[in-house]
Amino acid sequence: MRKILTIAWREYQAMVATRAFMIGMAMMPVLMLGGAWLPRLLQGMEEAEDRRIAVIDRTGRLFQPLKLAAEHRTRLLKADRKAPDEISDEPSGDVIPVSLVLNDSESSETAAGGMSAFQPGMTQRNPEERKAREALGLEEIHRYVLEEVSAGTFGDEERLALSEKIRKGELYAFVEIPEDILEAELPDLSVITSPEQLQLSTVTWIAEDAALSDAKRWADMSLNQIIRIQRLASTVSPLVLPTVMLELERKAVVQGSGLYFRDASGQITSEEKPNEFASLMLPVGIMMLMFMVIMMSAQPMLESVLEEKTLRIAEVLLGAANANQLMTGKLIGNVAGSLTVFGVYSIGGIVAAVCNGYSDSIPYSILPWFIVYQLLAVLLFSSVFMAIAASVSQLREAQSLLMPVWMVIMLPLFVWFNVVREPNSTLATVMSFFPPSTPMMMTLRMATGATIPVWQTIASFVLMIAGTTVGILAAARIYRVGMLRQGKTPRMTEILGWLFNRDGVRGK
Amino acid sequence: MSDYAVQLEQVTKSFGTATAVRELDLNIPTGSIYGFIGPNGSGKTTTIRMILRIFFPDRGRVVVLGKDRGDCADDRVGYLPEERGLYRRMKVRDLLRYYARLKGFRDCDAEITSWLERLGADSWEKRRIETLSKGMSQKIQFIAAVVAKPRLLILDEPFSGLDPVNLELLREAIHEVRRGGTTIIFSTHEMDVAERMCERVFMIYNGQKVLDGTIGDIQRQYPANEVRIRTETGGGLPADLPGVERVEARGDFQHVTLKQGSRADELLQRLVGTVRLEHFELLRPSLHNIFLRIAGRKSE
Numbered sequence: 001m002r003k004i005l006t007i008a009w010r011e012y013q014a015m016v017a018t019r020a021f022m023i024g025m026a027m028m029p030v031l032m033l034g035g036a037w038l039p040r041l042l043q044g045m046e047e048a049e050d051r052r053i054a055v056i057d058r059t060g061r062l063f064q065p066l067k068l069a070a071e072h073r074t075r076l077l078k079a080d081r082k083a084p085d086e087i088s089d090e091p092s093g094d095v096i097p098v099s100l101v102l103n104d105s106e107s108s109e110t111a112a113g114g115m116s117a118f119q120p121g122m123t124q125r126n127p128e129e130r131k132a133r134e135a136l137g138l139e140e141i142h143r144y145v146l147e148e149v150s151a152g153t154f155g156d157e158e159r160l161a162l163s164e165k166i167r168k169g170e171l172y173a174f175v176e177i178p179e180d181i182l183e184a185e186l187p188d189l190s191v192i193t194s195p196e197q198l199q200l201s202t203v204t205w206i207a208e209d210a211a212l213s214d215a216k217r218w219a220d221m222s223l224n225q226i227i228r229i230q231r232l233a234s235t236v237s238p239l240v241l242p243t244v245m246l247e248l249e250r251k252a253v254v255q256g257s258g259l260y261f262r263d264a265s266g267q268i269t270s271e272e273k274p275n276e277f278a279s280l281m282l283p284v285g286i287m288m289l290m291f292m293v294i295m296m297s298a299q300p301m302l303e304s305v306l307e308e309k310t311l312r313i314a315e316v317l318l319g320a321a322n323a324n325q326l327m328t329g330k331l332i333g334n335v336a337g338s339l340t341v342f343g344v345y346s347i348g349g350i351v352a353a354v355c356n357g358y359s360d361s362i363p364y365s366i367l368p369w370f371i372v373y374q375l376l377a378v379l380l381f382s383s384v385f386m387a388i389a390a391s392v393s394q395l396r397e398a399q400s401l402l403m404p405v406w407m408v409i410m411l412p413l414f415v416w417f418n419v420v421r422e423p424n425s426t427l428a429t430v431m432s433f434f435p436p437s438t439p440m441m442m443t444l445r446m447a448t449g450a451t452i453p454v455w456q457t458i459a460s461f462v463l464m465i466a467g468t469t470v471g472i473l474a475a476a477r478i479y480r481v482g483m484l485r486q487g488k489t490p491r492m493t494e495i496l497g498w499l500f501n502r503d504g505v506r507g508k
Numbered sequence: 509m510s511d512y513a514v515q516l517e518q519v520t521k522s523f524g525t526a527t528a529v530r531e532l533d534l535n536i537p538t539g540s541i542y543g544f545i546g547p548n549g550s551g552k553t554t555t556i557r558m559i560l561r562i563f564f565p566d567r568g569r570v571v572v573l574g575k576d577r578g579d580c581a582d583d584r585v586g587y588l589p590e591e592r593g594l595y596r597r598m599k600v601r602d603l604l605r606y607y608a609r610l611k612g613f614r615d616c617d618a619e620i621t622s623w624l625e626r627l628g629a630d631s632w633e634k635r636r637i638e639t640l641s642k643g644m645s646q647k648i649q650f651i652a653a654v655v656a657k658p659r660l661l662i663l664d665e666p667f668s669g670l671d672p673v674n675l676e677l678l679r680e681a682i683h684e685v686r687r688g689g690t691t692i693i694f695s696t697h698e699m700d701v702a703e704r705m706c707e708r709v710f711m712i713y714n715g716q717k718v719l720d721g722t723i724g725d726i727q728r729q730y731p732a733n734e735v736r737i738r739t740e741t742g743g744g745l746p747a748d749l750p751g752v753e754r755v756e757a758r759g760d761f762q763h764v765t766l767k768q769g770s771r772a773d774e775l776l777q778r779l780v781g782t783v784r785l786e787h788f789e790l791l792r793p794s795l796h797n798i799f800l801r802i803a804g805r806k807s808e
Binding site for chain 1: 593594606652
């Protein structure tokens with residue numbers, strides 16, 4: 001035991017007391033969160049520009065309101081960039097006021113349909129606000145300047161000419177509105193068999209980034225609203241149209257709530273209303289934390305074993321301790337290092353949650369599970385990394401062997417969204433029973449707050465313990481044989497062969 | 509205390525179909541400097557690893573410091589491997605402390621200081637290993653092997669990479685350790701080094717023992733058959749000398765190889781009446797020559 005602890009302490013120091021580790025620990029969350037923040041940061045640095053959009057309006061009635069809608073959006077955009085106390089006189093946050101569409105200045109602005117959830121200068125703290133901003137096209141900072149192109153003789157030659165303009169950067173996009181879009185009659189409802197039969201004619205949007213453009217999304221929303229208003233205007237009195245539009249926009253909110261239970265005083269009460277943001281981010285955050293700790297533990301183990309092998313340190317160590325003591329000591333040191341990472345990130349996460357008003361969302365009840373699964377995951381993956389490092393002579397060779405291992409480690413990252421939405425789905429359940437995925441999947445499921453059947457919790461835990469034990473034992477065999485082998489890299493079949501015979505190290 | 513620090517009895521070790529060591533018997537007297545000699549790939553390192561209990565024999569028995577069991581090296585065994593095994597990023601003292609503690613020697617700081625001073629390395633104790641030269645690293649590796657005061661010290665090519673001054677320093681250190689009662693196994697493929705350092709040598713070739721005994725015994729087994737001669741004029745020797753296999757000129761000297769069964773005194777008698785001699789020396793066979801003779805015989 002004394003030797004194991006000596007080895008463990010050195011391993012821990014080598015892992016934690018290095019500049020690279022400190023930098024890595026600081027950089028890891030920055031890099032991971034940076035992926036989410038960087039686009040916003042860059043967007044903030046972007047200069048707003050005018051995006052010229054040509055409109056070929058074959059109805060002759062849609063260009064003008066669409067142009068007014070674009071100008072309305074530009075005003076909102078300017079207001080949105082100002083502080084809230086500076087924008088009291090700015091127009092309301094509706095997508096398109098009915099008055100703009102009908103060119104009726106007397107219609108009430110306040111009675112307009114649209115995304116009234118938007119307030120200029122607002123932040124995006126909840127999905128409703130975000131949806132409102134998207135509907136207004138405010139996720140993009142550029143201004144849309146619409147210009148009409150005569151529809152009279154518009155044909156392929158003109159399309160080509162406009163396309164050339166787009167290629168040269170003189171134009172951003174052009175949109176073709178078919179003639180019958182306002183007049184098309186409602187089909188006989190008795191023969192409607194699919195929603196597609198209700199669709200109006202297709203409006204064509206031509207641009208270099210036609211598939212994913214924000215401008216296209218804005219045009220889609222705006223045009224449809226204008227068309228809806230104009231089509232209704234032909235049958236509904238202008239006096240009641242704003243009310244009708246408002247009614248069309250109104251909707252009931254379906255709000256999630258926790259299950260009911262009887263509390264200690266005998267009162268029936270419900271769990272707190274789940275916070276959508278926390279429900280999504282918390283499980284992901286916990287899973288990412290686990291992933292980061294695995295990464296920061298397994299990689300140093302790989303480097304440490306490779307160093308000991310290539311510099312022949314292993315021979316000195318094996319002259320003082322046996323392979324099992326050496327491996328155990330290294331694993332203990334590695335686990336201790338991982339706990340340090342875990343501790344630092346967990347405390348940091350809790351402090352961040354408390355500072356941002358999410359203290360109630362911290363799932364203290366799953367913390368013991370999290371710690372146990374984290375330890376098992378580190379043990380399993382560090383053992384695998386250790387065995388791989390012992391089998392090869394160079395980092396390059398190790399990397400090719402590690403490719404499938406990384407894929408397995410990252411498996412839960414590919415399916416987390418489905419699992420968070422359906423924590424008890426077949427996918428989630430099956431993956432919980434696959435030991436390499438078990439730690440991340442189980443903590444992810446637990447963090448959603450879903451009730452996981454007890455048998456699943458026990459079965460997955462038992463399987464994880466068994467899997468980790470098998471993994472460590474297999475790694476120990478490979479490690480014993482591999483550490484003193486030099487020369488060419490063994491084939492995978494050869495490495496697997498080491499598992500089943502003791503040739504190379506132990507006689508009897 | 510046993511008479512022998514290490515005993516190998518009919519030890520065989522194979523790797524797959526290749527037999528690295530075959531039916532090896534060896535007794536290393538306590539307190540001796542015992543040379544392990546043989547070319548690369550002859551089985552030296554496998555034998556050492558079995559003594560260290562890194563490898564275990566397929567057949568036979570290995571007794572080290574009176575114990576024939578255990579799944580790792582005895583803490584009383586120190587080891588300096590052929591290829592240097594030092595953590596590059598560790599500081600000298602930290603590394604020595606780690607190796608000493610692995611051997612169960614916890615209060616090792618005074619011993620470390622003493623050895624660093626003895627080998628003129630005391631100013632490096634805070635330096636990282638990666639900043640040391642090969643010779644410096646070699647000294648640190650040596651200290652790592654002896655710092656826990658081993659009773660058996662295994663040195664595998666300890667002089668490689670050392671300049672003459674440091675070589676002499678290390679040679680003296682080895683003798684000092686030995687004077688403290690430690691048995692030393694000295695593995696080398698340089699026969700001259702073994703001849704100078706060891707009282708007894710064990711030669712292994714293709715996994716089998718081919719020589720074992722004191723240098724004197726071995727040399728007596730392989731009688732002298734070379735004579736070094738210099739004439740007064742520095743000229744060559746007569747062509748028809750009896751019992752001579754061949755004559756080679758090496759500088760001012762003529763090296764004469766005698767035929768088997770020929771005697772050097774008969775050659776001297778013949779030369780006395782023929783040329784004026786200035787130098788006549790009967791050369792005892794070096795380990796190198798003996799090894800070449802054995803290797804030659806085995807490969808025939």
